[in-house]
Amino acid sequence: MQARHIDHVNLRIPADGVGDAREFYGERLGFGIEDALYAAGEKPFFDVRLSTTAVVHLWPTDEFEPPTATNYDHVAVVVEGSADQIEAELDAAGVEIEKSLDEPLGAVGESPAVYVRDPFGYRIELKARV
Template structure:
């Protein structure tokens, strides 16, 4: 068996964190939201942040939400079709603080990246695909 890509990651958020999630992922980072209609109708227990045509983060509101521990979770890395300067400018425009900057080794090699933390404590790596 050979994997081809990560399809999705599923993360819990607080039950009352939907608007906060939309403000961060949609309004701040600029990702599209999928499946909100299915979530609101009760057909699905989550809605999705569309990262790329074949990749999403499912966000599941939960009354049992507990903020992630760095011993159990570190980050999700997302390749972004932009330069690192473009990523940093977009984050600055959205008022999103950069936690750290690195040139990490990832699935496609070494590339510049910035790390941000969402309102629920999940760290997101935004890795530039263009120089």
């Protein structure tokens, strides 16, 4: 079997965190929010569209437990722009930067990355394209 790419990642969020998720991922980070089927009650999650081939499924649940260092570290998303541009966009959107690294290793090599936390405690790595 030959893998091509990651199709999706599933993340649980608090049942009352849907608005926070839409604001953070949609408004602050600028990713697409696809929630028509969720809003219609046809599926139990909604999507954050990262690209034409990748989404993050966000599953609202009453049993949400914030991630801990023992069970989660981060999701890495390659984005357009330099680290400086990424940092400037985050600053303009009011997103706190946890840390920046010059050359963390990723799937296609080393490139600068900026780390942030979403409203639920998940660390997101925003990695400049190699």
